[in-house]
Amino acid sequence: MHIFDEIESEVQSYARSFPCVFNRAKGELMWDEDGNEYLDFLAGAGTLNYGHNNPVFKKALLQYIEDDGITHGLDMHTIAKRGFLEAFNDHILKPRNMDYMVQFTGPTGTNAVEAAMKIARNVTGQQNIVTFTNGFHGVSLGALAATGNSHHRDAAGVSLSGTHRMPFDGYLGDNIDTTEYLDKVLSDSSSGINSPAAVIVETVQGEGGINAASFDWLRNLQTVCRKHKILLIIDDIQAGCGRTGDYFSFEEAGIEPDIITLSKSLGGYGLPFAVVLMKPELDQWKPGEHNGTFRGNNMAFVTAKAALETYWKDQKFSEEIKRKGRYISSRFESIVNQYGEGNFTVKGRGMFQGINCINGDIAESISRKAFEKGLIIETSGADGQVVKILCSLTISDENLAKGIDIVEAAIREVCASVETMPEETQYFEVA
Numbered sequence: 001m002h003i004f005d006e007i008e009s010e011v012q013s014y015a016r017s018f019p020c021v022f023n024r025a026k027g028e029l030m031w032d033e034d035g036n037e038y039l040d041f042l043a044g045a046g047t048l049n050y051g052h053n054n055p056v057f058k059k060a061l062l063q064y065i066e067d068d069g070i071t072h073g074l075d076m077h078t079i080a081k082r083g084f085l086e087a088f089n090d091h092i093l094k095p096r097n098m099d100y101m102v103q104f105t106g107p108t109g110t111n112a113v114e115a116a117m118k119i120a121r122n123v124t125g126q127q128n129i130v131t132f133t134n135g136f137h138g139v140s141l142g143a144l145a146a147t148g149n150s151h152h153r154d155a156a157g158v159s160l161s162g163t164h165r166m167p168f169d170g171y172l173g174d175n176i177d178t179t180e181y182l183d184k185v186l187s188d189s190s191s192g193i194n195s196p197a198a199v200i201v202e203t204v205q206g207e208g209g210i211n212a213a214s215f216d217w218l219r220n221l222q223t224v225c226r227k228h229k230i231l232l233i234i235d236d237i238q239a240g241c242g243r244t245g246d247y248f249s250f251e252e253a254g255i256e257p258d259i260i261t262l263s264k265s266l267g268g269y270g271l272p273f274a275v276v277l278m279k280p281e282l283d284q285w286k287p288g289e290h291n292g293t294f295r296g297n298n299m300a301f302v303t304a305k306a307a308l309e310t311y312w313k314d315q316k317f318s319e320e321i322k323r324k325g326r327y328i329s330s331r332f333e334s335i336v337n338q339y340g341e342g343n344f345t346v347k348g349r350g351m352f353q354g355i356n357c358i359n360g361d362i363a364e365s366i367s368r369k370a371f372e373k374g375l376i377i378e379t380s381g382a383d384g385q386v387v388k389i390l391c392s393l394t395i396s397d398e399n400l401a402k403g404i405d406i407v408e409a410a411i412r413e414v415c416a417s418v419e420t421m422p423e424e425t426q427y428f429e430v431a
């Protein structure tokens with residue numbers, strides 16, 4: 001590990017949880033330089049929904065490179081870009097009757113969020129964006145202002161402004177619809193909440209602890225947005241591209257966001273790529289206003305097109321994800337019923353699920369124990385208290401079962417070694 005210790009910055013994070021040097025990867029498997037095999041339940045934090053080195057995408061990419069296709073073209077028109085736009089229109093937008101313009105931003109999620117927030121502010125002339133507790137939208141300053149986590153926020157070095165934090169679904173307990181609170185403060189000129197440009201929300205908060213908003217809450221949120229003429233931005237960077245079962249995580253809720261951000265698995269092969277989708281009337285950009293040298297990654301266009309044509313030309317892949325999601329739910333339910341003394345809970349939906357272990361130390365021990373057994377699985381949430389499953393959507397049934405068996409064994413061993421199991425804090429308990 002010498003060179004990493006010697007000159008790689010302290011900012012490393014995943015490398016600390018999984019201390020080995022990786023060498024090869026295929027599908028849901030990774031190998032380190034000593035030949036040890038690992039099952040990957042992290043999948044590039046949701047970037048490898050179609051597995052590592054997907055053979056279909058690899059073939060398309062190798063052919064493109066072999067043909068001296070354009071690797072970098074700023075935002076100029078290329079055959080690769082045309083191919084992506086046509087495939088995205090044919091397989092994603094048109095079948096869903098979605099009328100959106102596509103903006104290629106810098107290739108990270110946080111840059112797409114920056115662009116989405118700028119559009120909302122510039123079009124409405126309002127500055128504030130409503131964001132939610134436990135939301136994660138990236139770490140550049142604009143997006144960081146929308147992110148809740150203090151560990152990331154504290155690194156900003158300047159005050160983070162232009163946002164108002166509201167309670168996410170479930171934050172105040174199961175029976176409180178927090179959109180009613182949002183409606184109230186937006187209706188009250190003395191609430192101290194300025195009229196916002198937009199709301200930005202994840203349908204399932206990935207980094208914030210796999211908190212899934214109910215479909216009713218999402219519909220109510222849209223109603224409040226429409227009532228107060230504020231834009232609804234869905235940040236689908238982690239929950240989108242099939243993770244919850246449909247291409248977009250909000251489809252089942254039947255809502256129609258004004259702006260959508262996508263990145264992570266959009267490119268399919270793990271290549272950096274991000275877009276903003278916006279309703280045509282919101283596309284009021286002046287040329288080059290939101291600029292960037294790496295806007296539109298041509299290699300990612302090629303693999304993204306292959307992903308859309310391979311997996312999204314019909315309903316089969318979506319049905320498979322939902323079937324695997326049901327399997328994960330049933331296994332996780334049985335695990336929480338057996339261990340954690342009834343205190344652990346299952347969170348999330350589709351193939352975006354986790355087990356809330358209440359306490360970050362326990363979740364971390366489970367992740368560490370799983371790694372010793374050959375499984376790469378991370379934690380999320382304010383205290384890292386949720387063990388989160390984020391395996392590739394293309395994983396075989398055998399490896400999905402094998403990975404969950406390892407999670408179960410790790411939980412069993414960790415729980416057996418813990419003297420008292422933590423309980424979730426109840427904030428509104430009547431004394």
Ligand SMILES: Cc1ncc(COP(=O)(O)O)c(C=O)c1O
Nearest residue numbers: 108109110136137138206237238
């Ligand atoms: C919902 C969401 N938005 C934005 C981001 C930021 O993306 P990136 O890390 O590519 O900047 C993330 C990253 O995890 C995310 O989960």
